[in-house]
Amino acid sequence: MVFNMILTSTLETLYMVFFSTIFSLLIGFPIGILLVITKEGGILERPKLNKILEVLINTLRSFPFIILMILVFPLSRIIVGTTxxxxxxxxxxxxxxxxxxxxxxxxxLNEVDKGLIEASSSMGASNLTIIFKVMIPETMPHIIHGLTVTVISLIGFSAMAGTIGAGxxxxxxxRxxxxxxxxxxxxxxxxxxxIVVQIIQSLGNYLVNRSKKYR
Structure with a gap:
């Protein structure tokens, strides 16, 4: 009985964390890229757009998760039909x-050597090529490390979500x-x-070390 409850709850947690990681990447990854390339001195300077993104990100980050979850209830109902x-x-x-x-x-991405970006640009590389062939590969260990931290944070958030019926x-x-x-x-x-956090952290460390070897 207890084993089945633990197993079911563990699968629910992994389900929430897996899909929320994917969707947060789909939302956050392009915004992160835009923050870098549209800033002053970026490869696609757009000061106004950069300022809007800064305000948006800072606003969302300022909300405690429990409050944000309650505020997003109407959106959850629209998307999945329940809260x-x-x-x-x-x-x-x-x-x-x-x-x-x-x-x-x-x-x-801010850690990428500007000289490397300028060299790529001078050789005629497009902005997309610079982003996906230079900037992202160069910072892959940092990205994997950050992703590991994000997944572990989501595990903590999912536990807090359990206080209002998330499972x-x-x-x-x-309960x-x-x-x-x-x-x-x-x-x-x-x-x-x-145990789950330890496994994810160990896997993240392994992938970081592996990515460093193949940079």
């Missing part, structure tokens, strides 16, 4: 993680462990979360 459950939680999780992804990508290990630990005074379930939930 309860793991699928509904993917919407606020993705929106909350997207600004962090954007800043992570921005920070990574997963956080929901199990609170069955804390509220029903079943300390063993709460302890098991925490242990599983720790």
């Amino acid at each position: 309860i459950g793991s699928t509904a939680a993917i919407v606020p999780l993705s929106i909350s993680a997207a600004p962090f992804v954007a800043r992570m990508i921005e920070g990574a 997963g290990l956080g929901d199990l630990a609170i 069955f462990g804390y509220q029903r005074f079943k300390t063993d379930i709460m302890v098991y939930s925490v242990i599983v979360i720790i």
Whole structure:
């Protein structure tokens, strides 16, 4: 009985984290690139657009996750038809993680040697070529590291989402462990979360080291 509950909740957590990671990347990755290339001195200077993106990212980052999740309830209902459950939680999780992804990508791409970008441009490389053939490959270890941190943060967010009916290990630990005074379930939930985080961090470290060898 307890094993089945832990297994089901773990799968719900992995489901939420997996899809929210994908969607936050789809949203945040291009924004991060735009933040870099549209800034002053970038390969596609657009000061006004850059300022708008800065304000948007800073605004979204300022919201505590629980508050953001409540504010996004109407959007969750429109997209998935409900505000309860793991699928509904993917919407606020993705929106909350997207600004962090954007800043992570921005920070990574800003590390690229400007001389390398100028050399590529002088040889006739297009902006898209510079972005996808020079900037991203050069900063891949930083990007993987940032992505690892994002995934681990999403695990924490998914646990918080459990407080308002999102399911997963956080929901199990609170509803069955804390509220029903079943300390063993709460302890098991925490242990599983720790194990998942350790696995993801180890995998991230492996991929970072591997990417450094093939740069």
